[in-house]
Amino acid sequence: MHYRNGAFQLLRGVLLALGGTLCLFPDTGLSQEVGLLAAAARSGVPELAAPGGFGVFARVTPTANLSVRVSLYRQSQASVRTGRVCTQYIPVVGCAQEEVRTDTDLGGLWMTAGFRGRPLPRLELEGAGGLTMSRVRGEDRTASGRRSSLFVYNTLHPGAVVMMSGRVRPLLRLPLSLEAGLSHQQLWLRACAEEDWQYDPYCGSTGLRGAWLGLTFQPRW
Numbered sequence: 391m392h393y394r395n396g397a398f399q400l401l402r403g404v405l406l407a408l409g410g411t412l413c414l415f416p417d418t419g420l421s422q423e424v425g426l427l428a429a430a431a432r433s434g435v436p437e438l439a440a441p442g443g444f445g446v447f448a449r450v451t452p453t454a455n456l457s458v459r460v461s462l463y464r465q466s467q468a469s470v471r472t473g474r475v476c477t478q479y480i481p482v483v484g485c486a487q488e489e490v491r492t493d494t495d496l497g498g499l500w501m502t503a504g505f506r507g508r509p510l511p512r513l514e515l516e517g518a519g520g521l522t523m524s525r526v527r528g529e530d531r532t533a534s535g536r537r538s539s540l541f542v543y544n545t546l547h548p549g550a551v552v553m554m555s556g557r558v559r560p561l562l563r564l565p566l567s568l569e570a571g572l573s574h575q576q577l578w579l580r581a582c583a584e585e586d587w588q589y590d591p592y593c594g595s596t597g598l599r600g601a602w603l604g605l606t607f608q609p610r611w
Contacts, residue, residue: 423449425569427604429463437494437528437591438598441465445602447500455507457516461500468493475532479539479587488533492540498524500551500575512559514567522549522575526592541588543581551575557606565609573600 427445431438443465451457469492477484504518524547530538555571575598582593 423608425606
């Protein structure tokens with residue numbers, strides 16, 4: 391139920407963000423588009439070592455070479471570690487090392503602006519940067535069923551991102567393009583525990599290297 395509620399909230403945010411972004415420039419002749427992406431990432435945090443998922447975006451191009459994009463994404467990963475699990479943590483009683491499975495869910499919003507160019511009629515290249523806001527959720531399951539020491543703080547985590555992408559339009563008469571891209575997102579994770587017995591992997595500065603493939607719909611090319 392925890393993750394279903396998160397998915398519903400993200401879907402609602404996607405619809406609102408896409409609609410709001412496209413409504414910012416009504417009937418101005420600006421090029422507008424929406425896209426759906428399959429994405430994956432890498433990081434040095436074991437719980438976020440290789441999350442995968444999806445993203446959606448809306449983009450407008452105020453000038454021939456400028457683009458503004460709003461993106462929403464959701465990625466998840468399951469990881470297994472060996473950690474200390476106790477019957478009681480304050481005071482510490484009945485501890486043992488056992489296998490712990492962690493399900494991590496990462497979702498958020500990107501707002502980027504950048505430059506684009508078209509070296510060939512069917513090829514467009516784009517480089518952009520901007521700010522991000524993310525939410526990280528974690529849920530542990532231990533071999534014994536006892537509560538783990540995982541620390542999760544329900545808050546938003548700020549960040550920044552740089553990205554580059556390329557897209558091709560196979561048929562000029564169809565408003566569909568294929569896009570591939572790379573990104574580096576720097577997250578400042580704020581779920582830092584105050585107690586020594588708590589395990590807080592979602593704490594500190596973390597870099598995520600991402601890649602995606604997607605399909606975009608653009609009525610005007």
